[in-house]
Amino acid sequence: MAKPVLRRVLTWSAVLLAVPCSFAQTAGSGQSAAPAPAQSTTQQNISCGAGGCVGISDTGQPVAPAAVQASVGQTNPTQNGQAQQIRGRTGDASDTLAQPGVNAQTGVTAQSIYGPPPIPANPPTDFERYVQASTGHALRVFGMDYFQGTASSDFSAAASLAAPADFVVGPGDQVRVRTVGGVSLDVLATVDRNGYIYLPEVGTIQVAGMRLSDVQASVRSAINRQFRNFDLTVTLGQLRSIQVFLLGEARQPGVHTVSSLSSLINALFASGGPSSTGSLRDIQLKRDGKTIVHLDVYDLLLNGDKHGDVRLEPGDIIFIPLAGPQAAVDGDVNKPAIFELLGNTSVDELVRLAGGLTPVAATDRASLDRIVNHDRREVQDFPLTGAQKLISVQGGDVLRIFPISPRFDKAVTLRGNVGQPGRYAWHEGMRVSDLIPSRQFLITRRYYNEQNSLTPAVPAQPFSANPEQNAPAAGTSTSASVTNRTTAVSQTQAAASATAPVVAAPPTQPELGNHETEINWNYAVVERLGPQDLKTNLIPFALGEAIDNPTSPENKVLQPGDVVTVYSRDDINLPVELRARFVRIDGEVVRPGVYRLEGNETLRDLVTRAGGIAPHGYLYAAQFTRESVRIAQDAKIQQFVAQAARDTLSPANQQTQIDGRVNDLDIRRAYVNALSQIRATGRITLQITPGASGLADVPEVALQDGDRFFVPPQPTTVDVLGNVFNAGSLLFAKGATVHHYLKLAGDKTRTGDKGQEFLLRADGTVLSRETHSRFDRLLIYPGDTVIVPPKLKTPFNFYQLVGLTQSFGNIAITALALSTIR
Secondary structure: OHHHHHHHHHHHHHHHHHOOOOOOEEOOOOOEEOOOOOOOOOOEEEEEEOOEEEEEEOOOOEEOHHHHHHHHOOEOHHHOOOEEEOOOOOOOOOOOOOOOOOOOOOOOOHHHHHOOOOOOOOOOOHHHHHHHHHHOOOOOEOOHHHHOOOOOOOEHHHHHOOOOOOOEOOOOOEEEEEEEEOOOEEEEEEOOOOOEEEEOOOEEEEOOOOEHHHHHHHHHHHHHOOOOOEEEEEEEOOOOEEEEEEEEOEOOOEEEEEEOOOEHHHHHHHHOOEOOOEOOOOEEEEEOOEEEEEEOHHHHHHHOOOOOOOEOOOOOEEEEOEOOOEEEEEEOEOOOEEEEOOOOEEHHHHHHHOOOEOOOEEEEEEEEEEEEOOOEEEEEEEOOOHHHHHOEEOOOOEEEEEEOOOOOOOEEEEEEOOOOOEEEEOOOOOEHHHHOOOHHHHOOHHHHHHHHOOOOOOOOOOOOOOOOOOOOOOOOOHHHHHHHOOOOOOHHHHHHHHHOOOOOOOOOOOOOOOHHHOEEEEEEEEEEEOOOOOOEEEEEEOHHHHHHOOOOOOOOEOOOOOEEEEEEOOOOOOOHHHOOOEEEEEEOEOOOEEEEOOOOOEHHHHHHHOOOEOOOEOHHHOEEEOHHHHHHHHHHHHHHHHHHHHHHOOHHHOOOOOOOOOOHHHHHHHHHHHHHOOOOOOEEOOOOOOOOOOHHHOOOOEOOOOOEEEEOEOOOEEEEEEOEOOOEEEEOOOOOEHHHHHHHOOOEOOOEOHHHOEEEOOOOOEEEOOOOOOHHHOEOOOOOEEEEOEOOOOOOOHHHHHHHHHHOOOHHHHHHHHHOOO
16 A cells, blocks of 8 residues: 555656646635645645645655645535634645646646747737838837737736735635634635635634625634634635636637736736727726726826726626727827827827927927828828917827927037037127137147146057067167067977968058147138028138238138138148148257258258267268158068068978978968068168268258158177078178178078178168179178078069168068078
8 A cells, every 4th residue: 555655646746846736625615725825934835636645845855645634634524615724734835726727637737837828919900001101110009018928818916916905805715814822723714605714613704795804803703702812813815716708809808717806907917908909098897787997098008097997806897999099199209109099189189198299309390191081191280389289180190290400590610620629609790710719729639638648658668578669769770770689580480470461561650740739720611501502602711810810801700500610731731831840850969859840951951950960970870761751662562572472482482391390381481471570661861971970971851741860879790690600790890891791600501592692781772792793892881781691492582672671771670581591
């Protein structure tokens, strides 16, 4: 006998673990009974089937059948099974009303697993399609969105609500009676169909038809006939269910079982509300053949007013009639939608239903599309003021509210290179000088912010790992630059950099001076719209003259709607004499700095203003750079590197791996990557003689805005780079030749190409063995560089390459590229 019982216990435990079920106790009257919410700390979920009852406690442990039976208690046979007695038990805490459709063997319903079947959304009505075609976008019937997602086939949710004091107890309701003191009772009794409950040792008590507040007095009176000195508590347990009818244009018409606490609005939201053709303004509740309530859902949705909501009673009929006339509101209202009309509705009332006008809505014109006699359409235009807003609205009307015009009245606009662009109030007789009272008024906020900054925008990082941040400045000598940046790249590094981009973007150089404040004082313009032809007219004027001399004809009279635009030197190119031009001179001069050009100054004039060449200045290696030249050189370098990439990586120059060394292709890729790092600087060779040191040796080159002139200190070394045995820097010896320094460096290696050797002069010129038959006897000057390139099967020569790189001031980059091939 024990095995079948254990088997049943395990089977029901598995069911309860998979799907939470509830205990159902069927009374003799056919009503379902369950206790009120638990007060104890221990809870059990109890399920009964053909094999008996099994429970699971709140700790997850199964409860033995005997304990379950003890917790359920015994039914009093004298009361026809209508009262349930539970004394001192805690197992009844989670008993709930059984759900309909429970499988007799498993206690599982399809709804408990999959949920209620989805209810399809309301399809658009013909009027919604008509409005969409008329306005260009979809408008839905107001209020229907509130019912989306609320539909359910189970209306019993209201059963969990607390019962109000005026709740009337009826058959099927559960009443829990607890007493302490002279008598101890804990009884959950169900009101039978005659309206009585049964209490042990007390008897039957009439409670049906009483308010909850009166039930306690009736129970106390009955107990007082048998006992004294006790405290009494009377509460409600599971409440009875009632049946109501939902008819008419409802999404779920039919007979529904709801809690006795349900109200008209509860039932509407639980059922999904009206269908697409149903009314929201006249939902009727019928009881005993009479209509007792006409519910206007708009009162609830718009004003939060539930005055038409009443509690449902058994047999009530909720009737949803067809929707009444409908009108649409579109445009600048807070809630554009289609609204159902109730009675005589004016335009003003329709706008109020739509939430009123938005702040940008215009009241001088509204448009009303109307269907006349189901025959034709017409349009009415009227302002939303006075008696016009009281026009009566009809079914099928489409009201359009337009936004106000973006035009500003009595205002002028100031824009362009100004400190405070914006709109300014216009007054009669207003002129340009009234709008722009002084020249300082045009200084931008950015200028003051930069002027007030105590630190540079991007501070230098002396310990940064980025070599670009620690690279020598323009004032560093050529030899020092070469010495610091000619470290050979290992084969491992060459292979790692094989995937780097071929051509890198050129670096940006900060502009000299503050061009943002350089206003075009000779030209500004007033933009004015012609009132007759609606054409835009441009009225130019001299801005500086208008500000400095208010009586000048240049001080134009302004009209409402005018737009005054102020230009800078970057907007319109000015003549050279009118531009603010800046040049920079630094290095070995007496007063290095940034100077503003005056007239047609030359490079010699600039050096004169800077105090001349300092005693240690090396004028022969001076670097003169120009932005326009840099741009042209950068285009050439990109073209050269692209050609070098194609030729160097061609199959003819690819070798297979030999003796475990890194593949030659990886080294060539690293070489191309090194070439791509070359940056154009815009250097112009000045062809100054090696011994030049005086002001008279500086060429008279006309200066341009942004030019830079750098005089390095005289170096004491000469560099020998490329495929030689001892590449590096050697001390300068007066009268020494190319042959002398090649011997000091160990001469070329086996991979060096003697026929391609060349000399980089400190002044930026290039001399090669191919162009000079007496190349070995060329004299060397401080800062010169001798380069021995490797042997490569390429159609380009390194003489051309170094000619470009020397022009760009990137000798070290060239050496780095060459060293990767070693």
